[in-house]
Amino acid sequence: MALNIADLFEHAVDAVPARIAVICEEREVTYRELDGRANRLAHHLAAFGVGPDDHVGLYARNSIEAVETLLAAYKLRARVVNINYRYVERELRHMLDDADPVALVYDRQYASLVAMVLPGTPRVRGAVVIDDGSPAPSGPVPGVPYHAALAAASAERDFGPRSNDDVYLLYTGGTTGYPKGVLWRQEDVWRTLGGGIDFISGQPLADEWVQSRNAESGAGLVRFCAAPLIHGSAQWTALAGLFSGDTIVLQRAFDPHDFWRQVAKHKVNVMVVIGDAMARPLIEALSEADYDASSVVAVSSNGGLFSPVVKDAVLAALPNVVVTDAIGSSETGFTGISFVSAGGQQRGGPTVRPGPHTIVLGDDGRPVGPGQTGRIARGGHVPLGYYKDPDKTAAMFATVDGQRYVVPGDLARVEEDGSITLLGRGNTCVNTGGEKVFPEEVEAALKEHPDVFDALVLGIPDERLGQRVAAIVRPRDGVDLDLADLDAVVRSKVAGYKVPRTVWLADQIGRTPSGKPDYGWARQFADERLAATETGG
Numbered sequence: 001m002a003l004n005i006a007d008l009f010e011h012a013v014d015a016v017p018a019r020i021a022v023i024c025e026e027r028e029v030t031y032r033e034l035d036g037r038a039n040r041l042a043h044h045l046a047a048f049g050v051g052p053d054d055h056v057g058l059y060a061r062n063s064i065e066a067v068e069t070l071l072a073a074y075k076l077r078a079r080v081v082n083i084n085y086r087y088v089e090r091e092l093r094h095m096l097d098d099a100d101p102v103a104l105v106y107d108r109q110y111a112s113l114v115a116m117v118l119p120g121t122p123r124v125r126g127a128v129v130i131d132d133g134s135p136a137p138s139g140p141v142p143g144v145p146y147h148a149a150l151a152a153a154s155a156e157r158d159f160g161p162r163s164n165d166d167v168y169l170l171y172t173g174g175t176t177g178y179p180k181g182v183l184w185r186q187e188d189v190w191r192t193l194g195g196g197i198d199f200i201s202g203q204p205l206a207d208e209w210v211q212s213r214n215a216e217s218g219a220g221l222v223r224f225c226a227a228p229l230i231h232g233s234a235q236w237t238a239l240a241g242l243f244s245g246d247t248i249v250l251q252r253a254f255d256p257h258d259f260w261r262q263v264a265k266h267k268v269n270v271m272v273v274i275g276d277a278m279a280r281p282l283i284e285a286l287s288e289a290d291y292d293a294s295s296v297v298a299v300s301s302n303g304g305l306f307s308p309v310v311k312d313a314v315l316a317a318l319p320n321v322v323v324t325d326a327i328g329s330s331e332t333g334f335t336g337i338s339f340v341s342a343g344g345q346q347r348g349g350p351t352v353r354p355g356p357h358t359i360v361l362g363d364d365g366r367p368v369g370p371g372q373t374g375r376i377a378r379g380g381h382v383p384l385g386y387y388k389d390p391d392k393t394a395a396m397f398a399t400v401d402g403q404r405y406v407v408p409g410d411l412a413r414v415e416e417d418g419s420i421t422l423l424g425r426g427n428t429c430v431n432t433g434g435e436k437v438f439p440e441e442v443e444a445a446l447k448e449h450p451d452v453f454d455a456l457v458l459g460i461p462d463e464r465l466g467q468r469v470a471a472i473v474r475p476r477d478g479v480d481l482d483l484a485d486l487d488a489v490v491r492s493k494v495a496g497y498k499v500p501r502t503v504w505l506a507d508q509i510g511r512t513p514s515g516k517p518d519y520g521w522a523r524q525f526a527d528e529r530l531a532a533t534e535t536g537g
Contacts, residue, residue: 003187003196003208004162006074008243010035011212016245019220022238023266024064024250031245034064036155038071041105041128043153044144045072048126050103052077053167057101057124058230059083059092059110062250065130065146066229067238069105074186075159079169081181082230086513089116094178096121098388099171103127104143109134111141118142132252169387170232172330181387182330188381192333193236195243199326199337202356215245221269222295224249226259226278228513232330233302237272254278256285260293267295275301276310277515280453283313293318300324305422307444311340327352327422331396331408332378336420351421356380360414361407365398370416373423377405411438428519430459432467437498439517445493446471446500449486451479454509458522460502460530471500472525474509481505504529 017032029037050056056073058080060066073080081099083092085107092113096104104127106114111129118124127143164187171179190196195211197204205211223241225248227234238248249266251259259282262268273279279301286293298321299314305325306314314323325338336352357380362368382404385393398407411423423429424438431437439457446455454474459467475481483503490499510521 002162003164003190004074004166005168005186005190005194005239006071006077006159007162008190008194008208008211009071009074009239010157011209012215012243012245015212015216016220019215019245020247021242022064022067022248022250023262024062025252027064029064031242034068034071035157037064037150038068038075039155039157040150040153041068041072041146042075042159043156044128044149045078045103045126046076047153048103050076050078054078054103055081055099055101055169057081057083057096057099057104057106059085059087059104059106059114060130060229061085061107061132061252062225062229062234063107063130063132063252064250065105067242067248067250070229070235070239074162074166074168075157077162077166079167081169082171082232082235084179084230084513085110085228087113089113091178093117093120095171096124098178099169099181105130105146106143107132107134108137108141111137112139114142115140167384170235170330172232180389180392183384183387184333185384188383189333191381193232193240193328195240197356199334199355211243212245215243218245220245220247222247222249222266223270223272224259224263224266224268226251226254226271226273226282227302227515228254230513231274233272233274237302256281257289260286260289260291263296264292269295270298270300271296272300272302274515275305276307276447276454277511279306279310279314280447283310283317286317296321298322298324300326302326302328305440307447309444309448315340325352327376327410329408329410331383332376332406333381333383335376335378338419351415351419354418354420357405358420359400359405360412360420361398361400361405365400367400368414370414370418373411373413375407376410376412376420376422377407379403379405382406428458428517430457430467430469432459432462432469432497433465435497437469442469442471442490442494442498442500445490445498446473446486448493449481449489451476451481452486453477456509456517456519456522457500458519458526460526462501468501469498470502470504470526472504472506472509472522474506 013031013035021031021034107130129143130146166186168184168189171181225237241248323340328335335358336354338352359367360374361377362374368374398405412420424440442457443455453476456472460470462468510518
């Protein structure tokens with residue numbers, strides 16, 4: 001069997017060649033067209049030396065070309081380096097130095113940054129420039145235009161055999177610091193994120209043909225992938241859908257009102273978003289206009305959990321859908337999922353049923369029991385480690401009863417019924433007077449106030465407590481938020497030591513393109529406010 005990303009996609013192409021594969025903006029391509037274009041790009045990349053285990057940088061917003069770049073690299077047994085399109089020169093230079101790409105595919109709007117950085121990265125032997133509709137830059141545009149690269153290359157699928165051991169690479173920014181590259185065998189990542197197992201039962205698919213056979217026998221779903229393809233959740237929403245013959249809908253940039261117009265136009269069945277950061281503005285937009293969302297049967301969050309109040313809002317607006325929360329990370333893949341429909345019972349926290357091989361480890365390195373807290377760990381199909389970082393790789397794994405587990409640092413509590421409640425990242429936990437406070441829990445409580453649109457919680461220095469809980473809150477537009485009332489609402493939801501002692505109001509909350517909290521932004525925001533207080537500003 002070739003449990004390989006490129007092979008799995010090509011099986012679907014052969015099963016449903018005329019079906020629409022990807023829609024973005026006003027363009028769409030069939031499976032046959034997508035395969036042919038990806039073949040052309042692969043041949044172009046191979047012509048200047050891209051081959052097995054080489055790295056291809058992708059520095060672009062969502063587009064059909066971005067999907068083709070992913071597929072082209074895997075056809076060559078190469079690896080894609082996902083580069084955040086928000087990066088400035090210093091960050092882009094770090095990524096190219098750390099990830100060692102030999103080729104770069106990028107949106108034309110970033111040409112000036114690429115032109116500054118490429119001279120200092122001699123490993124990059126060639127670049128391809130996507131026409132993203134942006135104005136032609138005044139300076140140099142390194143590389144070959146995307147359309148010209150494809151026009152001059154063969155569309156034949158004449159590549160050599162591939163392997164289950166081919167490597168998938170995903171750079172994860174996490175919530176702090178520079179990103180790290182996580183390496184997976186393609187069979188393992190398919191088993192954890194690409195549909196290679198049943199997420200509920202944990203049973204593996206029998207062979208590499210199951211998804212394409214199902215594609216051939218069914219009509220396929222229409223899946224709207226709201227997140228950017230620089231995020232692992234988005235990549236695997238798209239790839240798993242393509243393995244199964246589904247149609248993937250993309251936006252170049254997240255726009256709530258345009259999102260609903262696309263849902264209505266393309267009869268979207270499954271919406272995949274990143275937690276509150278996308279779900280809340282989507283529900284707000286749905287309440288402002290009469291969009292047809294009758295085709296939607298499921299709303300899924302991958303990579304960022306819904307708070308209870310937002311989940312309630314989704315179910316109130318879309319009472320006939322099932323809402324799912326899936327937890328995991330670039331290091332673990334899928335670790336658990338929850339299902340809620342209208343009228344279903346909800347808990348007060350982000351609680352999911354653990355997936356196969358998921359346990360919670362205490363400080364002694366042993367699994368904890370009900371009511372106890374520890375670090376989420378996942379066994380079974382696990383990654384190889386971090387790219388060029390043996391020390392962090394060694395620290396990422398633990399052995400329990402002879403089995404190897406990956407332990408990325410997410411903290412969780414085991415409930416009496418065996419479910420687990422995600423508490424947050426260990427490196428963002430606030431230690432106030434010896435008590436641990438998890439930002440996600442407090443953020444959810446803040447969002448219970450009807451005048452709060454978004455919130456981010458962090459710890460700031462405190463002479464007596466070591467740290468105290470602080471919150472950056474974005475009120476709803478046009479609302480004069482009553483802080484005393486906000487304090488009362490939060491105190492009714494969480495223990496007193498968890499209630500923010502400092503609250504700052506902001507017009508926007510810093511988040512990554514995938515919707516995750518940007519704690520670097522939050523730390524800078526807090527430091528500036530604290531410095532201004534100390535100087536009397």
